[in-house]
Amino acid sequence: MAAARLMACIPRSCMSRLAASRLPSWEEQAPAVQSRRSSLSGVCYLTMGLLVLLLGLVFASMYVYRYFFITQLPRESVFHCGVLYEDSLYSPFKGQLELHEDVKIYIEENYEQINVPVPQFGGSDPADIIHDFQRGLTAYHDITLDKCYVIELNTTIVMPPRNLWELLVNVKKGTYLPQTYIIQEEMIATEHVHDMEQLGSFIYRLCSGKETYRLKRRSARRRISRREAGNCHRIRHFENTFVVETVICKKS
Numbered sequence: 001m002a003a004a005r006l007m008a009c010i011p012r013s014c015m016s017r018l019a020a021s022r023l024p025s026w027e028e029q030a031p032a033v034q035s036r037r038s039s040l041s042g043v044c045y046l047t048m049g050l051l052v053l054l055l056g057l058v059f060a061s062m063y064v065y066r067y068f069f070i071t072q073l074p075r076e077s078v079f080h081c082g083v084l085y086e087d088s089l090y091s092p093f094k095g096q097l098e099l100h101e102d103v104k105i106y107i108e109e110n111y112e113q114i115n116v117p118v119p120q121f122g123g124s125d126p127a128d129i130i131h132d133f134q135r136g137l138t139a140y141h142d143i144t145l146d147k148c149y150v151i152e153l154n155t156t157i158v159m160p161p162r163n164l165w166e167l168l169v170n171v172k173k174g175t176y177l178p179q180t181y182i183i184q185e186e187m188i189a190t191e192h193v194h195d196m197e198q199l200g201s202f203i204y205r206l207c208s209g210k211e212t213y214r215l216k217r218r219s220a221r222r223r224i225s226r227r228e229a230g231n232c233h234r235i236r237h238f239e240n241t242f243v244v245e246t247v248i249c250k251k252s
């Protein structure tokens with residue numbers, strides 16, 4: 001409120017100072033009034049000067065922020081990452097497992113590409129994954145099967161490119177993310193996708209020429225039976241602070 005009053009009062013006294021200087025009766029004014037006026041205008045110019053300086057500072061810091069945090073972001077960043085996690089899904093007493101992957105983040109295009117190599121200890125498939133935030137789609141290319149699977153992007157599991165970039169920059173010094181855990185999600189392959197172009201150019205590039213299916217989340221959280229397990233493939237990956245095992249099953 002004080003600032004608002006200052007803003008409101010300063011220009012007016014400046015105006016009166018300017019108006020006074022144009023008045024022919026200026027010379028006839030009493031010296032006391034004159035000196036009071038000029039000291040007042042001194043304060044006024046000083047305050048306006050400070051305001052201009054402050055504005056300059058605000059713009060300068062905005063520029064610096066934009067320069068360092070927006071233009072300085074590389075268009076594409078590649079991270080080679082590893083995590084240690086407790087495999088609570090299958091072998092709760094086996095201790096720690098390791099997962100490696102390459103993460104490419106495209107901040108401007110708003111998508112992430114993850115390459116999971118053949119894991120050291122079997123059980124899951126190597127894969128290429130794209131999370132396209134512009135389209136709101138995720139695609140898994142299971143390299144073992146050479147098939148593609150597409151589903152709506154789940155933003156509670158997948159960090160947006162910018163946030164993931166920040167996370168990975170912060171853990172870059174130590175190559176490993178801190179000790180983490182694994183969650184599981186189960187999917188069922190549904191209809192065959194024929195019109196690949198509806199999936200956007202990034203997923204199109206990944207999946208064109210490959211058998212592609214839509215996925216549906218399996219709602220009930222239940223153990224996959226032994227008979228079903230033969231129809232399922234697992235992909236372990238991470239794009240957040242935890243590991244996700246995506247289990248993709250054929251419709252039985």
Ligand SMILES: *[C@@H]1O[C@H](CO)[C@@H](O)[C@H](O)[C@H]1NC(C)=O
Nearest residue numbers: 154155156157183184185217
């Ligand atoms: C996203 O993933 C979480 C954790 O697995 C799950 O609880 C949630 O239902 C999923 N959301 C959608 C829209 O699939």
